[in-house]
């Protein structure tokens with residue numbers, strides 16, 4: 267067992283499984299968002315919590331943050347839609363589990379949750395990040411995650427194509443959610459060529475506004491583009507998908523993009539540069555912890571988020587020098603690394 271603590275509790279109000287995995291508190295308070303997602307079996311949610319919390323440890327370490335990794339996952343039955351009352355009840359159940367940890371862990375937004383949900387979980391600032399500004403928090407972390415992704419894309423393009431200019435590049439963004447959407451360049455801003463995909467067909471309007479080609483997520487992954495940007499759920503890079511990829515490089519905010527650590531080697535063998543998601547997706551935690559714990563101004567915190575570009579450039583340089591996948595530079599390959 268590599269995790270310090272794993273809690274699984276059936277919520278007393280909601281009856282739903284609340285899973286909280288603390289990978290480590292050795293570097294400091296454990297942090298990691300609260301995910302509400304559908305799983306065919308709650309045990310799959312547990313698997314996800316274990317992997318996602320370990321990835322948070324790596325994310326904090328690479329970003330130089332004094333925190334360990336953790337994650338809360340609520341495993342909803344597939345396709346479940348929670349009414350407002352049910353959602354409140356569930357978030358109170360989550361809050362109970364977090365309160366029991368007495369500040370060893372603080373949560374934040376993740377897939378399926380946002381700042382208003384944080385207020386429902388708890389109003390104790392030592393137990394939660396990203397409360398809405400009116401409640402004293404730094405608000406939604408997604409725009410800051412997106413800022414970090416764009417910095418990473420520039421560093422990646424510099425390393426792979428010799429220029430950080432994103433104009434004229436072809437991108438496929440798979441997932442137009444709160445992080446994926448703001449990564450897309452505003453129409454006509456840089457004439458970047460865009461392919462976009464989302465499981466939600468209503469996002470097609472946004473694709474039209476962006477002047478982007480709309481495809482389904484499976485085709486999005488296999489698009490003939492310069493850079494693939496996975497911006498939805500994890501596990502999308504499997505050996506089968508990797509063998510069919512037509513991109514030169516990959517960088518995106520989705521957590522745990524690889525189905526298994528060894529897939530980084532397959533990407534490397536195909537000559538596709540994969541920027542580790544723990545580096546690319548750190549903007550939200552860098553910003554929220556900087557502003558809420560280290561008294562950084564929004565400008566200072568944003569500058570640190572943009573520093574993701576320098577961090578990634580260094581990792582890509584070291585990887586190229588040693589002829590290894592970038593994942594190996596950040597400690598990929600460890601059993602729980604992703």
Ligand code: PHE
Nearest residue numbers: 299374375376395407550554
């Ligand atoms: N979803 C965020 C992540 O994966 C979690 C988070 C954001 C935690 C902001 C704390 C503050 O990195």
